[in-house]
Amino acid sequence: MSARIDWSQGPVPCVDCGRPMRPSHVRRAEWPGTLTCHGHGRCSSCAAKLRRAEAQEPEVPATPTRYVWESAIPAASSIPQAHWVTEAQGAVARALRERRLVLTARPDITLVHGRTPRIRCVCPVRPMTDTEAAALARRGLGTGDPA
Numbered sequence: 001m002s003a004r005i006d007w008s009q010g011p012v013p014c015v016d017c018g019r020p021m022r023p024s025h026v027r028r029a030e031w032p033g034t035l036t037c038h039g040h041g042r043c044s045s046c047a048a049k050l051r052r053a054e055a056q057e058p059e060v061p062a063t064p065t066r067y068v069w070e071s072a073i074p075a076a077s078s079i080p081q082a083h084w085v086t087e088a089q090g091a092v093a094r095a096l097r098e099r100r101l102v103l104t105a106r107p108d109i110t111l112v113h114g115r116t117p118r119i120r121c122v123c124p125v126r127p128m129t130d131t132e133a134a135a136l137a138r139r140g141l142g143t144g145d146p147a
């Protein structure tokens with residue numbers, strides 16, 4: 001993949017923190033409020049962070065994974081949908097803990113209407129570290145056994 005950046009439209013956001021950047025040959029006064037690009041589309045602090053991260057063994061696999069949770073909800077019910085969504089989130093949190101997974105972003109929640117209405121949560125996840133499992137356990141949120 002090419003790492004070239006097109007500066008013709010002006011400042012370009014850092015790929016990690018999103019702050020506006022300028023090419024190294026442009027002075028700060030020329031493009032006010034920008035940071036110098038330090039390569040690979042990153043500002044200096046993000047480039048340094050990446051170098052530090054690469055220097056260390058990753059604690060958990062970097063491969064993003066997905067966990068899909070789905071459950072039927074009563075078709076004719078006086079319980080408002082907002083309540084089912086919240087119940088589902090609680091159930092998803094428990095299911096993730098039992099599998100020693102943590103969310104890396106908000107789950108994508110879909111209500112599937114029809115004869116058998118369902119609620120579906122697509123969760124971006126990664127494996128939980130032992131430290132995270134211990135932190136949850138201290139709050140009374142038990143996890144499953146280590147894989």
Ligand SMILES: [Zn+2]
Nearest residue numbers: 014017043046
């Ligand atoms: Zn940055």
